[in-house]
Every structure is written in C-alpha cells, then in structure tokens.
Amino acid sequence: MFTILKRTILLFSLALLSLIISCDSTESPGGDVTTVDVIFKALYNGDPLVMNNRYIYDGKEISFSKLQFYISDLSLVSENMEISINEIDFIDFTNNNINETDAINGIKVSKASIPVGNYEGIKLGIGVPSDLNENTPVDYSSSHPLGQASEYWSNWNSYIFSKLEGKFDQDGDPTILEGDILHHIGMDEMLREKEVTDLDIAVKTNTNTEVIIELDVFDILNGTSTNSSINLDLEGFTHTNPTDQGQVDLATKIANNWKSATSIR
C-alpha cells in the first residue's frame, strides 16, 4: 500500500520534472536543442587511474579495487537560467577503468534536449539528494541508478553515495598489500554540492558538446591540507556508521575531499 503511494508520488514528481525541463527548453534562446556528453574521468595524481594498478600514497604502495558514486542535479548555469541535465546518475569506474585506454576514455553519459547557448557554470551534487534518499531500491527497476540493492543500507535508510575501496602496503614490504581501504559514504548530511562558475561552455547544434568531470583519487586521500589528509593506518575504514562517531568524522572528511577532488573542464 505504502509502496504504491510512494511509487505514485515518484511517478508524479518525475512527470513534473520532465515538464519543468521541457518548459525550460522552450524558453531558451532560439529554442534549439542538442546533445551534451558529460564525460567522467578518474585520475590518480593527474594520471588516468587504472583499477588494481599500483600507485604511491604517503610513501606507500596502494591500489584501488572499487570507485563509484552518485551524481545528482547536474545543471548548466548561464546568466539568466539554469538547465537541469540530470536527476541522478550512478558513475562506476570499477569495471570501466580496467586498462589505460578505457581509463583515458572515461565514462560517457549523454544528455539530449539541452538548449543551445553559452553557459558559464556547472552545478552538481555528489550523492543522493534527501528527497530521493527517502526511497529505497525496491521503488525502482533494476536498471535505474537507484534500483541496486548493493548501493543501499537498509539498516541506516540511506543510499551509499560513494564507495572507494583498495589495498595498501602496511608492513613496508610491498609484495603483498595487506592493508585494506574501505570508505563508504552516505546519509543526507554527506551530500556535497559543487558549483564551478568560471567556465565557458558553448553548446551548439550539430556538434556534440563535451563537459569533462574529473575525479582525482589522490586528492580524495591527500585532501587540501594536513588536516584533511587521510592517514591510512588509522583511517582506512568507514561505513559512515551513525553509531560510531569516528566513522562519521572520517566519512565527513572523505566527503569534503571528494568535493575538492572533483574538477570540471
């Protein structure tokens, strides 16, 4: 009963959303629309990040086995309007960045019906906005970004906004990387909104405009200052478990770093 109600609300809001988007497009100058390709790339210290390859962090060898996150309310901003180009997408590098070429190419998400024009800025959310975070995977089909049981904590009623997993050398002998890294970030407070304003994005017809969003995993760990950098020996593990303040603090640090590690070209 409750789920039906939830679903109706969901459908209704989806319909409303598409109305709003379509209203926006008719208001655009000239009314022409085109496709924008948003390309996500994962880096490690500026180089393409290949899953399970070895890198160096804090003088130690490190490798990554999982990297994924939700991106929400992505919009293009111009002087007089804001065009929403996504509600929610799930970006998963885990099975994409398995070699150099695929890592360089990144993950392309195409968005159709974007009004042509010049945009100066981009806004995006890293994580699942609170209104969507009230739903659960059973409210969606399996192909929907929010339809995966693996991306939801039923015990804490939240989607898992981002996951970073890997291994690092703990004992000084890098033959085997015995240290585990697991950073799973979620709960409403962990949503981070990012806005970049000094861009020059010309969306034209007949040419696909590319927007490149880069995430540098080195910066997720290294942060922007000594205070925000991660000491893997002590800070290798968090589920954002709300009953454990240490886990919540670490998750907050990672969420902040994730935001500063994200850049747009």
Add this chain to the structure above:
Amino acid sequence: MIRIPSQFIFFLFIIIVVSSCKNDDDLTDIDYNPIPYTLEIPAHFPTLEIPSDNPMTVEGVQLGRRLFYDPILSADNTMSCSSCHKLEHNFTDGNSTSEGIDGIAGRRSAMSLENIAFFYNGLAWDGKHMTLEEQALEPVTNEIELHNTWGNVIEDLKNHDDYPTRFRKAFGIESIDDITKELAAKAIAQFERIIISNGNSKYDQIESGSIFPSDAEFNGFDMYFDLSIDTPDAECSHCHGGVLLTTNEYINNGLDEAIDLTSFNDLGRGEVTGYLFDNGKFRVPSLRNIALTAPYMHDGRFQTLEEVIDHYNSGGHYAENRDPLIQPLGLTEQNKSDLITFLHTLTDTTYLSNPDLSNPFE
C-alpha cells in the same frame, strides 16, 4: 487438349494422403486461450521484471512445472531439474557438489531457486547466464548434468501424448513441429518465476515491528546489520543486505589463499569476464532460508552455519582481491551463537506449500 497422365493423378493422390497424414501434427483444433498468471509478491519485495516476450500464463507455468520435474529431459530418463533443485531442500540438492546422470560430480553446489526471478545481475555462481530463459537451455546438454541433446528432447516431446497439447495451450503453436527448445526454456522460466517466498519469516516480522526478537535474535540482528556498539560488527548485511538478503555482487569472500590470482581452483567470475581481478569471485547468495540449504559456498565446503561463521570470524584467506570487509571480526562464542540464532529467523518454508510448486507427477 492436353491429356493429364494417370501417373500425375496418382502422384497428386499420394501428396494429398501424405499431407493429410501431416495434418495429425496440426494442433489448431485445440483451444488457445491462455490465462494470465497472477503472482503473489510480498509488498516489500523488489519490482519483478518479466521479459515482454515471455508473459506469465497459467498454461505456461504448468507446462514449465512439468518439464522441470520430468526426467524426459535427461539422456537416460533418470534425472530432471528437480533432482538437483529439490523442493524439500529449498530447491537445492543437499550435496556439496552435484552429480549428473553419469554419476560424475560437478565442481559446484546446486543453488537454491528461491526468489530467482528477482536476480538481475547474472545467474549461477559466476553470472554466466543473464536470463532464466537462457539458463534453462544449459543443464540439458551439460555433460555432468542431464547429458542429453535438445534434438532428442524435442523428438521425445513431439511424440509424447500430452506435451504437444500443452505447448499449444501455452504458446499457441499450430503444429507439433513448432515445439522448440526455446519454447521449452520459456515455459521452465515461467515456472521458476513463481518460486517466490512469502516475505513473512520471523526476520520480516521483526523488521516490520510485528514481533519482538528474543535477546539472542536481537544481538544477532544487531551484529548482522552493524547496528550498535554493544556488539561487534559482523558486516554481513553489506553483502547479504536488502530485502532479499543479497546485493548480488561478485565478491571474493576469502575462502582460498591465492598469492597469485591465477591459482584459484575455480576462477568463478573471472571465467566469465576474463579479468584477472575477477578470479575467485562468486555471486553473493541470498540468505533467506539459509538454515535449510547446507552445505555452503560454491563448492559446498562448509557443512554447517557454525563453520561458515568461523570462516568469517577468522578474516578468511589472503588474496589481492579479497574484499576489504573480510576481516577478523572478534566474535565471542556467545556472539557466534547469537548470530546463528538470528540466521534461523530467516527461515520461512510456508511458500513451499504453494500447490503450483510441487511435483505434478506425484
């Protein structure tokens, strides 16, 4: 005027006789009025996705049920799907690994089919099949399962006194010759999609607040879901979570030590993807009714839930792709026993009494 040669008339006559013989294969006299099958799905279960080219019908499900239980699918008429997926073992066979008609043991343990309709991230331990329709074709020809050929099976089905009518009623085929392995697989898949549990185990009732758990159940629940700092986190729900108690991901849960990722006995997911770091990963199984489906793991290496918990408590064996959640858990004997008590709350066999699930030949 052209004279029609009498040989020609005779020839025509033969053709008519032959084609009227062929009319024995015609099924169009039999009604084709399939009735949509109504599934009962617990309200808190995920959305059921049914392929648009295989809608569920009463006739389709009943045909699939027969095929599932009928040894006609095996080369020597001794085994059926149900030989390894037994209702009384929650659709497993109770053995570590399964033996086919030739008595050769396979390398893997038969999986439960409970709630199989909801698993969209690949089927089998390694995810080698994407749909039930595709999966159902495989056991028939598998040398260590039914070891038959589909050619034989189709011939037997065509000559059977009941199946042609059932294929007509389920799929509207016009002639016996229209019976194909694809239709047989569709029917089996329809039957498998009704193997849905009631979602009313003690655990479901605890979740919905309709009953109170015992202290032991509560502590086990707490550890399973990492709920409080009073008990150690057992981390189970991060892999065996969600309504069906599985995330359906492919994971190495530390069963075997592998200094080199090529050294696993069974490469698991890596066999399907060819990606080195997928070697030794297997699909996370659902834990609903887990107390009924020993032995455990893809090769049935653990006989009891106690052995399973001891494995997780130890942190498992090292491999470069062992999941970071597989860590020594520090569970005491009391913790372990509480966790097992909780696992027993996942038992709910009431769905198995659905009359449509039982052997139609008994």
